[in-house]
Amino acid sequence: MNILDVRDLTIRTADGRILVDRLSLAMAPGERLGLIGESGSGKSLTTLAVLGLLPDGMTVTGSAELAGTQIVGASEKQLTGVRGQDAAIVFQEPLTALDPLMRVGRQIAEPLSRRRGLKGAELKRAVVAALEQVRLPEPDRIARAFPHEISGGQRQRVALAMALACEPKLLIADEPTTALDVTVQSDMLDLLDTLVRERDMAVLFVSHDLAVVARVTERVLVMKDGRAVEEGDVREIVRTPREEYTKALVESARQLESALDLRSTR
């Protein structure tokens, strides 16, 4: 059985505008898929729909099955049972994803106590372990810190620790490194790659950056204006894009990158 099965997913605004148009995709357990597209292509909406997190007023039709549970039309109670367990998400901006008034440790403790029923000293140990697994130095200090007291890269690690806390079968990462500096991004991608490999976790990785996607996934789906444009092996697509839009995307990325191939005289 697929961990994620999306068929003819269509998302409309209240006034009937179509934002995602008959999108279909499937992911086997442990598989990694990159969702690539530019702003407004509907990639983030798709991830929200998969977790039943779409804003009020949007209507969804079609089907999105997550580990056998139909998400489209599911009740809040059913959704609560799925989120965190079957799939968890890491968002782009860790500062908005974390509660500014709550110490980091308590935020990580929340899913652990609700899902795994941990309490007291056991819960504390689990929090520290969660912070250690995302390679945060001084986990005890970080657990006591508020989000504004730690750096952007550390915040994103905390968000990742929260998402991984209940060992979800599918990790959704929506531009998880876009807000980070390039050296921090590189470390974060390595970490993400190691952690999901160790756990055989499926990953749906959303990004506008082909080079970033290629670091984490083999298969990519290119989206434009709410539609799937092209799907296939990322190397294949970068080498020989078939569709006009994919060609433009690859060409732009290549043009920028070629400027970096400098021949120095030193």
Added chain:
Amino acid sequence: MTPVLELNEASFSYRGHAAPVVEDISLTVETGQSLALVGESGAGKTTLLRLLLGLARATTGTVRFDGEELKPRNSEQMRRFRRSVQCVFQDPYSSLDPRQRVGGIVSEPLRSLGLDSRSTAGPKVADALERVGLPADAAERYPHEFSGGQRQRIAIARATVCDPRVLLADEPVSALDVTTRVKVVDLLNELKQERGLTLVMVSHDLSVVASLCERTAVLESGHIVEQGGTAQVLGAPAHPYTRRLVESVPRLPA
């Protein structure tokens, strides 16, 4: 030749804070030698740009414009300065007044510098909009009617309408999609070639830096660790921090 802009052992610290944000910075901007300031968040790139723009005053050291010390109180000098040095910001959504028509926004520098009035600015505004590839009727419309890339073109039109010699740009393409980014980079290159514009650009995107700037200065925690020709600095980095920056850039699979 006298550099257009020059920082001489400049430091800046916030009042009440002992540790300077940038310290002992010396760099020059010469005509035709576009300069990139690269480094990670918190390195002091934007602070340097603010010093060069006269928006912040160096705590120690000096900022020179055309060889003379920049004095924000000297209004005659500041008028010459603003005419020669203009700027573009990162976020094209917050840097354009939503209640003004594009024509009003783009003519603003002409009016505030006393070069033109609203009625005589028309042709220059039309020229500036045409140069950045916007339709002729753009002047009559409002910023919200444009996409992110088009808005950044409006910001560039505003900055170039009074024919400045230097354009200071703070992450001018970071907020844009990759296909749009390439087009705005091309536009900036065109302005460099055709109007002799010199860029001073803050960016964390090394490929954009390599596409646009002849010179690069690398900042780490408020200090310049390396500066020189872009091909040298990024092509054969001498400092370990620069090397780490270059190696961290994700590359397309071969």
